[in-house]
Amino acid sequence: MDDLKVVIIGAGMGGLATGIALRQVGYHVEIYDRVSELRPAGAGISLWSNGVKVLNRMGLGKAIAQIGGQMDRMQYHSHTGELLTDVSLDPLVQKVGQRPYPVARTDLQTMLLHEFGAENVQLNCKCVEIEQTETGVTARFENGRTATGDLLIGADGTHSIVRDRVLGHPTDRHYVGYVNWNGLVPISPDLAPANSWAIYVGEHKRASLMPVGDGRFYFFFDVPLPKGSVSTPDHYREELMSFFKGWAAPVQTLIERLDPLRTNRVEIHDIEPLERFVKGRVALLGDAAHSTAPDLGQGGCQAIEDAEVLTRYLHSTTLGVEDALKRYESERLGRTADIVLRARKRSHMTHGKDPEKTQQWYEQLKHEDGSDIINAISNTILAGPLH
Structure with missing residues (x-):
């Protein structure tokens, strides 16, 4: 199919990656976002090899490596x-x-924005309604603007408005059971080796340090807490010192060194796997389609995989937009449902949903030679569209 015009709602990782991929095959793409300023949610992300391979195919391999x-x-x-x-x-x-x-x-959002062109993203455009005809689809925005295309992609995140229009009903977010604090700190040998992902586990909690670019660690802390617990940055350090009292010296050093004003505190939710991603000329993508807990590190990668699969079907099939979107849906429903449910299951094991299973996991780690860990991660990666 040639000369398609695509309207994308959402300028996060999934929306931008999809916009880049679709433009590279010759389509006209417009991206709209409700916010007045693009600010990525969270400090860091583990971009595993399945996501990187798609970026390589887009010609962004050198940029992501940098x-x-x-x-x-x-x-x-x-x-x-x-x-x-x-x-x-x-x-x-x-x-x-x-x-x-x-x-x-x-850094990732800046890279994607640079490739797509930040000037081509329309901000302050909150989608409030979608109308379809036999030949096109129109998004109506709260500010009175409209955008019409041959298809519309809802990449508007876990609180997606487009998702409700596709399903015909709202969806409930499911609290996975823990709170996550995350941010960035300079790499330092008293925290962890510069080339290692260091994870401290115990008492159904986690503390983690992962190297990202520009000499920094992405850190996170996980603590099982009741839903609805609240805090403010001026209490984060005190809070973490209490939850991680008696933990190893690098964990204490991390708590002392983090900047509370640049630390995020998030209750972790997912959404039950959806029965569909597509309605006519409208398709869901990324967290709008499959919001997952971060426990497999696959949330961002799945959005990037969506971009590759959607673009491939639109560009390679000749039976029309709706047929291509159905093929996209058919390929992605099972893959993403598996990720959502396995991430939830791993979260429960890691965070003491069944304390006996969590204790068994701690014991297994003492005897782990690495093969089970490598096999589990590689199996997840190789189940993606680029093997």
Whole structure:
């Protein structure tokens, strides 16, 4: 199909990646976002090899390598500092054909915006209604503007408005059971080796340091808490010191060193796998389609995979837009549902939903030679569209 005009709602990672991919095959793309200023949610993201491969195909391999962190190993420690396992990621890279690149979200969004053209993103455009005809689809915005195209892509995140229009009903977000604090700190040897992902586990909690570009660690803390707990940045350090009292020295140093005003605190939610992603000429993508807990590190990668699959079907099939979108939906429903449910299951295991299972996991880590970890990650990567 040639000369398509595509309207994308949402200028996050998924929307921008899709816009780039669609323009590269010759389509006219317009992106709209409700915000007045683009600010990526969260400080960092683990961009695993399946996501990187799609960016490579888009010609962004060199750019992502420049902003990504050098992550050569994974280390698990007990909360008191005992090294449980230390795994080289080289076998993973050899198995899947591409190294992962942990990256700061701001750097990733800047890279994608530069490629698409920030001037081509229309801000202050909150989509409030969608109308379809046999030949096109129109988005109406709160400010009175409209945008009409051959198809519309809802990449408007976990609180998606487009999703409600596709499904015909609102969806409930499911609280996974824990609160996550995350941010960036300078790489320092008293925190972790510069090329290692260091994870401290115990008491159903986690503290993690992952290298991203420009000499920084992306850090996060996880604590199981009741839904609706609140806090403010002026209490974050005190809060974390209480939750992680008695933990190893690097964890204490991290708490002292983080900047509370640049630290995010988020209740982690997902959404039950949807029954469909498509209605006529409208398709969902990214968190709008499959909002997942971050416990497999695959949320961003799945949005990027969506971009590749959607573009491929639009560009390669000749039975019309609606047929191409249905093929996209058919390929992505099972893949993303599997990610959502496995991430939820892993979250429960990690955060003490069944304390006995969590304790068994701690014990397994003491005897882990790395093969189970590498196999689990590589199987997830290789189930994607680019093997």
